[in-house]
Amino acid sequence: MKGKIALVTGGSRGIGAAIVKRLAEEGASVYFTYCSSREEAERLAGSFAHSAGRVFCLPCDVRRPGEVQKVVEEVTEREKRLDVLVNNAGIVRDGLFLTMSDEDWQEVLDTNLGGVYRFCKAAARQMVLQRAGRIINISSIVGELGGLGQANYAASKGAVNAFTKSLAAELASRNVTVNAVSPGMVNTRMSEAVRSAYGDKIKEKIPLGTFAEPSDVAAVAAFLASEDARYITGQVITVDGGLGLLGRR
Amino acid sequence: MQADKNGIIQSVKTVISQALRVDESQISLESSLIKDLGAESIDFLDIVFRLEKTFKIKIPKGELFPEKLLTDPAFVKDGRVTGAGIAELKARIPNSRWEEFSKNPLVANLGDVFTVGMIVNYLCEKLEAVKR
Structure with missing residues (x-):
């Protein structure tokens, strides 16, 4: 990844932070966005002072088109190219569908799906012009299997999978690949509530017997960003310890 | 110039x-x-x-290549560009070979334009x- 320019959305914690770390360790210059905690983001960016690649953080609410455009413009103006886009920013607002508020539905769709749409729209133009690029969307196994109390989240991730395949077909002739990584249960702050409530029950359903670490997902994202994955596009790569296999029964 | x-x-x-x-x-x-x-x-x-x-x-979108126009039923019917469609295309792209195209206005022939x-x-x- 040496010399490559990567942009990771929602990179200040969890899976996003692991992807930033992995890409920087492999030598890429990594820009990541954060939405709420500037301090946390700057601390993370600063911690890569001795890594192979440079790391920078930029504020961005992925629901706001102007902010998304500004981030992509800043990166491409500074670096004159953008090689890798990882759409990781996402939220959960779990709740049973019958009592789910319109706001919780809208906010999740607008962030998890709308954010992917906006960043792809802004970045794809540069990638088409340079005739090269890698887009990696972080999805979820819930997008395929569904999940109790997650109608909004499941809908957003299922849509990301379909979006990934469609965009892959459109951009393939420009040597831009588009893939998704679909994690199962990962040890992050976002899944903390579910893990503490149903952790043991979920573990019983995972053939590999443990939750994933953010680095497990980051490794797949880094592979998809690498030259080794040049012939892979339109795929949703599941990283779930086999959870989906039993979930279908 | x-x-x-x-x-x-x-x-x-x-x-x-x-x-x-x-x-x-x-x-x-x-x-x-x-x-x-x-x-x-x-x-x-x-x-x-x-x-x-x-x-x-x-x-602006559609100003140079009016692709949206070609999916509008008012401008395209049965694979042919209608009179209204040709008029619209002429207005949007004045300097092109519209006389030639008008003789057989198949959508497939638009590539020539x-x-x-x-x-x-x-x-x-x-x-x-x-x-x-």
């Missing part, structure tokens, strides 16, 4: 050569983007992106308007 136009023609040839991966020597003002140079739908977008960057202008010369004419007018 002629010197300007020559510069525009050269830049357009470079843009098309980069977008379609064809040698500049194969590109003339009469070349049809689809029939002669093998352009597909995403190529038109690629050309627009590169023109915007090269000439530092904004080309989208020529390198059409892009050059569009840019000459657009850049003149920007200067004014």
Whole structure:
């Protein structure tokens, strides 16, 4: 990844932070966005002072088109190219569908799906012009299997999978690949509530017997960003310890 | 003006050569983007992106290549562009081979109208308007 320019959305914690770390360790210059905690983001960016690649953080609410455009413009103006886009920013607002508020539905769709749409729209133009690029969307196994109390989240991730395949077909002739990584249960702050409530029950359903670490997902994202994955596009790569296999029964 | 136009023609040839991966020597003002140079739908977008960057202008969606118009039932019927469609196309792209196209206005023949010369004419007018 040496010399490559990567942009990771929602990179200040969890899976996003692991992807930033992995890409920087492999030598890429990594820009990541954060939405709420500037301090946390700057601390993370600063911690890569001795890594192979440079790391920078930029504020961005992925629901706001102007902010998304500004981030992509800043990166491409500074670096004159953008090689890798990882759409990781996402939220959960779990709740049973019958009592789910319109706001919780809208906010999740607008962030998890709308954010992917906006960043792809802004970045794809540069990638088409340079005739090269890698887009990696972080999805979820819930997008395929569904999940109790997650109608909004499941809908957003299922849509990301379909979006990934469609965009892959459109951009393939420009040597831009588009893939998704679909994690199962990962040890992050976002899944903390579910893990503490149903952790043991979920573990019983995972053939590999443990939750994933953010680095497990980051490794797949880094592979998809690498030259080794040049012939892979339109795929949703599941990283779930086999959870989906039993979930279908 | 002629010197300007020559510069525009050269830049357009470079843009098309980069977008379609064809040698500049194969590109003339009469070349049809689809029939002669093998352009597909995403190529038109690629050309627009590169023109915007090269000439530092904004080309509003549908202004150079009116693709949306071709899915409007008021302008296209049974694979043929209607009279209203041809009038609309003439208004949007005045400097093209509409007389020839009108004789057999199949949508499939529209590729003949989208020529390198059409892009050059569009840019000459657009850049003149920007200067004014």
